[in-house]
Each structure stands twice: as structure tokens, then as C-alpha cells.
Amino acid sequence: MFVCWLEPWLQKSDLSTTLNHSLGLMARLACGLTMGVAIAFIPNSAIAMQIKVTPTNPKLGDTLRVIAQYDDLSINAAPQVSAGKQTYQTFLTGSNQFRAFVPTTPLDKPGTLTIRATGGGETAEVTVKLADRKFPTQSIRISGSGSDGTDREFDRVDAFKKLVTPEKFWQGGFRRPNQGAITSGYGIRRYYNGVFAKDYYHRGIDYAGAYGSPVVAPAPGRVSLVGRVSEGFKLHGNTIGIDHGQGVTTIYLHLSRINVKEGDFVRSGQVIGAVGATGGVTGPHLHWGLYVNGLSVDPSPWREVGFE
Ligand SMILES: [Zn+2]
Numbered sequence: 276m277f278v279c280w281l282e283p284w285l286q287k288s289d290l291s292t293t294l295n296h297s298l299g300l301m302a303r304l305a306c307g308l309t310m311g312v313a314i315a316f317i318p319n320s321a322i323a324m325q326i327k328v329t330p331t332n333p334k335l336g337d338t339l340r341v342i343a344q345y346d347d348l349s350i351n352a353a354p355q356v357s358a359g360k361q362t363y364q365t366f367l368t369g370s371n372q373f374r375a376f377v378p379t380t381p382l383d384k385p386g387t388l389t390i391r392a393t394g395g396g397e398t399a400e401v402t403v404k405l406a407d408r409k410f411p412t413q414s415i416r417i418s419g420s421g422s423d424g425t426d427r428e429f430d431r432v433d434a435f436k437k438l439v440t441p442e443k444f445w446q447g448g449f450r451r452p453n454q455g456a457i458t459s460g461y462g463i464r465r466y467y468n469g470v471f472a473k474d475y476y477h478r479g480i481d482y483a484g485a486y487g488s489p490v491v492a493p494a495p496g497r498v499s500l501v502g503r504v505s506e507g508f509k510l511h512g513n514t515i516g517i518d519h520g521q522g523v524t525t526i527y528l529h530l531s532r533i534n535v536k537e538g539d540f541v542r543s544g545q546v547i548g549a550v551g552a553t554g555g556v557t558g559p560h561l562h563w564g565l566y567v568n569g570l571s572v573d574p575s576p577w578r579e580v581g582f583e
Pocket residue numbers: 459477479480481561562563
């Protein structure tokens with residue numbers, strides 16, 4: 276009996292497997308002799324994990340969907356995905372397929388971003404080119420200290436944004452949370468008294484819905500934050516936060532009315548509150564923010580296409 280060991284074509288032989296004609300021909304050509312044994316080919320295992328990132332031409336503010344898939348179907352350990360210095364949890368989305376969301380923001384540096392998946396003793400890596408994007412700017416004149424928030428509201432909002440729960444509650448695209456016109460888009464940068472605020476960008480979308488007009492849940496989820504002016508939410512105003520699962524959360528600020536309580540499960544389109552002017556605002560509007568793994572991303576792709 277002959278055993279052909281042809282890296283990288285042939286990784287192992289298996290006497291019990293029947294060769295099909297083309298594989299048999301390949302084996303004969305490769306070995307240069309005819310064998311009376313059956314040989315099974317398995318794919319080149321030099322790349323033992325595949326990694327795919329969409330969108331293929333991302334720009335600042337986009338959510339990157341990273342799919343990692345092992346070649347070896349028997350590996351089922353969830354890999355971890357890293358981008359730059361950050362690491363992200365992955366979740367099973369199909370047979371042997373894991374997905375992580377990597378958030379990008381206007382504060383990121385455009386250029387090459389290396390994305391790596393590691394798990395089950397395997398590593399795969401891909402680079403994407405994160406394109407620059409010009410965001411509109413506003414010039415704000417402020418005198419005095421402005422309106423400061425309280426530690427209590429920042430602590431509770433920060434804890435909410437960090438939620439990464441294993442269930443996935445949403446499906447498909449997100450609805451718009453209010454029917455009012457958009458008055459401030461995502462990512463607007465600011466100058467305060469002529470000085471560029473390098474850490475500021477508008478972390479959401481403002482809808483100029485009429486005072487008292489309904490605010491609806493754009494996707495199913497669990498209400499995981501309810502904060503009121505009376506509890507110290509001086510800057511955010513009356514606030515609702517919905518956890519959609521797997522690191523995706525949305526927040527609703529400046530409400531005049533809150534219809535839900537923490538722990539409630541809401542369905543897409545359910546009225547959760549009403550537009551108001553509570554907190555640090557100059558007039559009634561809804562501020563809607565969408566966070567992915569703690570960072571405010573552009574909600575538009577979540578509305579138009581959706582992510583699975
Ligand atoms: Zn806003």
C-alpha cells in the first residue's frame with residue numbers, strides 16, 4: 276500500500292472513503308502512480324478560520340459586522356474578535372458561525388483597521404480601510420459653566436450602555452422612534468466659543484416631534500434604564516434605555532412622559548413615552564442614540580438595512 280503525503284493538497288488518507296473520479300485523477304497525477312487505495316481529501320487547513328467583514332467600504336460611524344467561521348466543524352468555542360486594542364464578544368449566528376459588532380465613531384482615526392478573530396486554537400486576520408467622513412459642525416457660544424449633569428445620571432447611563440446580554444431581541448431594520456423631522460443628525464462636531472471640541476460628537480439623532488407626540492420602540496427589547504429628572508437626571512431629562520441584546524442598546528432623552536418601567540419587554544412600534552423638553556435642552560425634541568458595545572454609532576444603517 277502506498278500513502279501519498281502531498282502538502283497542502285492531502286492532509287490524511289482514509290481507506291474507507293470512496294474516491295470520486297476527479298479526486299482519483301488528481302491523486303494519480305499528484306502521486307505519479309496509480310494506487311489501489313481510496314484517499315479522502317480535506318481542504319487546505321492553512322487557514323483554519325475564515326473571517327468576513329461588512330460593509331466592505333466602511334466609513335466613520337459605521338457598525339462593522341464581523342463573521343468568524345471555523346473550517347473544523349467540531350470546534351464550537353465562541354471566538355473573540357479584536358479591532359485595534361479593543362476586544363468584542365461574538366455570538367453564534369448560524370452553524371459554526373459567530374458574529375461580533377465592531378463600533379466606529381467620528382473620533383476614530385480613518386485608515387487601516389486590523390480585525391482579528393481568535394478562538395479554538397485558531398486565529399484569522401483581515402484588514403479593512405476605514406474611510407474618513409465629513410460631519411457638519413456647529414459653533415456654540417456658552418457663558419458660565421453651562422448645565423452640568425449629576426454623577427448619578429452619568430453612572431446609570433454609562434452602566435446601561437455597557438450592557439451585553441446574550442439574547443438577541445431584534446430582527447431586521449429598526450423603525451424611526453418619532454415622526455418628527457430630523458433637526459440634528461448623527462456625528463455633528465462642535466466649536467465652543469471658537470474652540471474645536473475634540474471629544475464631542477452628536478451621539479444620536481434629534482427628532483423635532485411636537486411636545487407630547489409618541490415615542491415608539493424601534494425594535495423589540497428589554498427596558499433596562501428609566502431615569503427621571505426627580506432622580507437627578509438633570510442633563511438627560513426623563514430617559515428610557517432599551518437593551519436589544521448582544522451589545523446593542525438605544526436611549527431616548529428629554530421625554531415629557533414615560534410609559535414603561537425597568538424590566539418591561541417592549542415590542543417594535545410600542546409607545547414607550549412622549550417627546551418633551553426635560554433636561555438640558557432649549558426646546559422640545561427627542562434625542563435618540565444607538566450604542567453598539569458601549570459606543571454611539573450612526574443609527575442610519577440600522578434603520579435602512581438592519582443587522583443580523
Ligand atoms: Zn441630540
